[in-house]
Amino acid sequence: DCGGLCKGRCRLHSRPNVCTRACGTCCARCKCVPPGTSGNREMCGRCYTDMTTHNNKPKCP
Template sequence: MAFAKLIIPFILVSLLVLHQVQAVQTNHQLASNAVSNTGYGPKMDCGAACAGRCQLSSRPRLCKRACGTCCVRCNCVPPGTSGNYEACPCYASLTTHGNRRKCP
């Protein structure tokens, strides 16, 4: 009889621990997916990369703002001051509501 009274709390505690372990694993998987979706390797210095990209722009503030947004999303900026989109496909694929290229 005493054994039967101990089984129910033991099952409840076991289920609680199992639930916590699954929650931790799910959070770990979500975090690793977020890192893998942002680009390759460590975060790049978007400010410096966009300053180089926008140095010849007629509207440097607008260029740096758009470039910064794209850089944060893609974690890459194509080399040079224009073009070279093949070096960063994510950067090239971002568009505005009017289907124009968002990233300079």
């Protein structure tokens, strides 16, 4: 359930709506949301760590 997982992931983020939207995209594509509220991105593998925004910043929170 991407929605619930992303809500937990993004609950402490400075911009939770932006975080949740990006997380939802990453969850849908990678079938994974890292544990905790930040960090641990490598636990979802390269799909999650290598996805970038148009500005080449890491997309997945």
